[in-house]
Amino acid sequence: MLFPRLRRLVRALPMLCVFVCLCVYAQSENPPTTSLEPNYSEEELRILAAAERVESNKAKLEALDAAYKKSSGETSESIVLQRLDTYDSLIKELREFTSLVGDYKNGGGTPDHLLGDFNEEMLNTGRSLRADIRTYLSRYNENSIERDTATADGLRSYIFDNRLLDMGFRLLSEYVAVIEQLEFSAAPSRRFLMSEVPLRADSLSGQIRLNTERLNEAKALLSIKKDDADVLEKQRLATEKQESDTHSLLLIIDIAEKLELDVSRYRQLLLRTTGEISADLIGSNVLSGLFYDWWISVKQSVGTTLANFMIKAGVFLGILLVFHGIATLVSRVLLRSLTSGSVNLSVLMQDMLTSMTARLIMLLGLLVALAQVGVSLGPVLAGLGVVGFVIGFALQDTLGNFAAGVMILVYRPYDVDDFVEAAGVFGKVRSMNIVSTTVLTIDNQTLIIPNSKIWGDVIKNVTAQKVRRVDMTFGIGYSDDVEHAERILADIVEENEKVLQSPEPMIKLNALGESSVDFIVRPWAKTEHYWDVYWEVTREVKMRFDREGITIPFPQRDVHIYQQSKD
Template identity: 65%
Template sequence: MCSIKTLLLVFLLSIASVQIYAQTQESSIVARAEAIEKAKENELTSAEKNIFAAVERVGKYKKKLEELDESFQTASGEAKESLILQRLDTYDKLVAELRELTALAVTYREGGGEPQVLLAEFRSNLLNAGRKLRASLDEHLQEYAANNTDRDTATPEGLKSYTFDTRLIDMGFSLLEEYVKVVEGVGYNAKPSRNYLQQEIPKRADLLVGQIRLNAEREQEYAALLKINKDDAEVLNKQRLLSDKSNTDTESLQLLIGVGEDVGLDVASYRQLLVKTTGSISADLMDLNVLSGLFHEWWLSAKHSMRENLVDFIIRVVVFIAIIMFFRIMATFIKRLLLRSMKSASVKLSLLMQEMMTSMVSRIVMLLGLLVALAQVGVSLGPVLAGLGVVGFVIGFALQDTLGNFAAGVMILIYRPYDTDDFVEAAGVFGKVKSMNIVSTTILTIDNQTLIIPNSKIWGDVIKNVTAQKVRRVDMTFGVSYGDDIPHTEAVLHDIVTSHEKVLKSPEPMIKLHNLGDSSVDFVVRPWAKTEDYWDVYWDITREVKMRFDAEGISIPFPQRDVHFYREEGAATLPPEAKPSAT
């Protein structure tokens, strides 16, 4: 029995022989004779030359397939398998050439040419080839059905035979589809072959649908057996072979969907099956009919499931909510208990550390509660935990900067360079620490701006904590003129400092003549005060110094400079406004 490829290539060979280059028959029509004369005189147009060149290429692959078929009849073992692969490769090239020939014929006709006149000599051969292709495809379908009665696809030999028969049938449908395109592209009637495809494709597709569903059931059986013994070599081998068979059936159905769509069939139901079995929702498999069909099926399934399991579903939801609420109450209780224990005198932890620890413990308790609740409603925790591990790895790799902030946050919590409500200068920012989490610190500036700074920037820079100590020294400088009495000035400053109620007696304040400046005699005044009283002392003493200096007749000089002019011998007398003066 000749293969489908051989039959089609017989038809193509009849085209490739192109007797338009040889002799003409006395009964030929005028158009045919003109085409022959053009070929003889080499007056073919570029489009016509391309058509004949495509026909010659098809003839070349036909000849190669004939040689492979002859060798295949006597081959065995690996040589036979190699010939099968060569035949499939040649088939792919043949289909590509057929598509090229179809495109050339269509382009030629759109340009005003008449391909049916150009190839009129071969009309009968062209139409006879369709009958041969249909008959050959019928034979392969019958052979496929006969072999399936005693073929075991759970063995390598059976699966190989099944795959080969499936490929032959796929090739038959694909070649017949290309034949229809070629005939209609030339301008002839391909209705018999088109009707044949419209009748046979649904039959073949329904058979493949049954095979795909059977494959899914067997896959579930093998999965159940592997749960009992995951190292069962026989079951693992059968599972691998079943996976290969499923791929073969799915690819065959995909090809039929494409052919069926080309000949005008409604293939939405088959696309739905592919989406459900393969999970593929690519654009070429989806359209509005497929989406609506899938949605309708899912809705019916959901309604049925709700109807059958409504009471159980409600109980599960109630149990889930109850467990979550219980763990939420427990998390709140543990948080309060932990916070109370950390505030005891024996435990010295910063407020930041206290907030961080209580927050983390509370979240861990809630996470445990969520896992317990999921387990109680029937969710398997193994895949969930495995998924969390994978997701954690991916997120950790993607968020390397965040991990750096996390590490810096841990170091800040351990070494405690600052605490909540401290005034700090870090990362070029000065303000009050409002809060901190494991990756960032929130600082409220003096002018009431909220800044969120990554912990890595703070830990990698100099941290200046101006409120870390309970007592601070207030540094101030006051200048008096060179004509003022120094002891008197010292006495006035000492009285001002010691009389302020917020200035500490110990350490003692310091008042010293510090510098003889260009315009003033400078005193440094350095009282000590509690950290929270720093600015009150600074502003109060500054105000009191100005008022007391005015009352005591002590002047606060402004910068001044003396300018002197000298006249040389013989120089002109200076005008009155240019005489030396002091400013």
Template identity: 50%
Template structure:
């Protein structure tokens, strides 16, 4: 037994139901927006009631949209126009499905967004332009104020009785300037209408996540602070750190830049420096130059010592106090080693080293003092054959 249904009447009823559900969906959406706006101006004690109403409305809206979605599917099956309904469903649910790929639906959504943007631009452009101008003015004032603060801090730390290192001075100047810039940026964002509470909370959460992800960087940061506090070296000091020798040209909280003696620029992480031995060769005003000269056992070492001492006394860069020292140091296999240790200003270290070495070699040669080199004497005990035959064979092998 079949039930006869008038298809034309069914389509009309289906279209009527779609229109009714569509109108109710629009009404519920407007009610939800009104409740959301009302929640922003409601007292704390009344927010719970408004929130309950919003939750109930959202549940009803979900049920209605599901019914509208089923009705739209049935209408589409019978060839009815459902473009507006699909646009509304997408706008309210945000579900991306095959309907969005429909040309009419996509064009309708795009047209709706363009119209919404035009309305927003017409309503908001005057106030937005004013806010942007205020934001730019605040940034300009902040930049100027940051420069003024940086100069004040620079004068303060450079004339302080606490004797800050250059690295520490640069650190304070940088922190002061960046702090002023950060505060000015927050003030500018607040003038644009951005709520700073969630923004700062987001910074805090992001900071925790970044902290776990960048543990090595934080280690460099902590090492940089320790270097600034204990001041093992300063800018322009000649140091040997992490197996690198050179002059400190720059330092941040993360890394230190070293310029080597052959003019290479190396950037070393601070944790590599702080975790190793730091040798500062220019921390003191004077240094001792340690040199060793070997002479033959047959030579008069007292005479050789006098020659070396005369060379030191004739050199203007060698200091009188502390007195230079020349002593017999080691009796090696093939030489008697003399230590020559003058004291010089730190800046004159290498010039003195090279000049004294060259002059002592010249004086030793001129006055008959021999500088031996390692050598071995080989004695052949011939058992079979003559020494001449063995010597000939050795020469051939060489």
């Protein structure tokens, strides 16, 4: 039994050897993939994903290019618009890819093994981009021969061709930045930009000058033919074209600055034609992509944004300082003119006119400064009108104070440093503005009174006249000599240096009272000497009456006590 089995095993041995050899050969031809598959980090995977997105956008552009060559009419324009959107998406991805590769290099990594054929494909892309720009330039020149931008159709065609050129130059500029950041040579594309960008800038500068002339002509015609429909349409088209050319020139200026070209004359042209002070403008994208674009390019744009802000802030503050100096100078000249003898105005009116003039000049300076930094004054003024209406309706009492202040300034019932009694308050007027008056009472309290309260009440101005009469009353006893007392009072009044001789003082026996014979003494004095005369005369009368034996009676009461006996 053993030998038959052994013979069968020997006969099967060659077949077993062949099977083992085939298995070994198959294993050698298909080694395990897990042992040789590269192990990428998360950062490397992000770089590869970004490269794939760039390739995807490039493939989409190639497909659109192929479709564009076979299309015509509106279909062709629709494809071009799709290319614009795809170009914007490609620029986003290129920026992100460049940022990722730069961060990877800064961390000590070497991205060459990740990029593979991507580098070669990117280098070949420059040739395609330059060819696109040449095609757009040829299309622009051909259409310009018969195109009239003073018509709506011609302007639409012009703006469309400009968008194509803007797209091409912008993408090639981004391409050069990406290639050079990857430390590859983009010399052909850089040379192309160095030669074509100045030509494009000169062409746009000429268009902007032409637009300015058209706008000036339209403005002159409108001054003669107001509301002329044809002229208004030409003005609208010229304005729209000017905005398009300005946007394109700003884009070219940004590209030229990256190439280190001199753009000072182009900026001067924009300053003269638009009146706006601006360094660079961020390229227009849909709102949803603005924040993403800013986040990717924040390191590149922060310097330009800060410079633009500093320039505008400097010009804004400079204009305000100039107008502040003008306001100060005009206020001084105006105050000197108002205080001259030829002009009879109250101090309140002088202060109000000078302060209001200075404020109006500063308001004008603020409007000029806002206009120079690019703020549109039309909506601002319209907004102020609406806000003024709302505030005026809500602050009716304040407007009443304003009207009362104007009436006080016009009729001048009092002036600064006058002693007045109004609205139940007596004191010295310190200052006044358009809505209130500040009064300092005799006991040194500061009161601010609304002008409507003062104007609606009786105003008593104590110091309005330069000369005042001092009214005093003195009594003597019935047993005293009337003529003697009268001579004493006349001597006291005559000896006081602050009493005026004209008008003549009045000393008369006025009344026979219950317990005294009353004299009235009414000398005249300057307003500023009123209280001095009052107090000095009163004191001297008491002292002289005492020396001369003249009594000053006062009320007395006699109390009588009666006792009644108990009987």
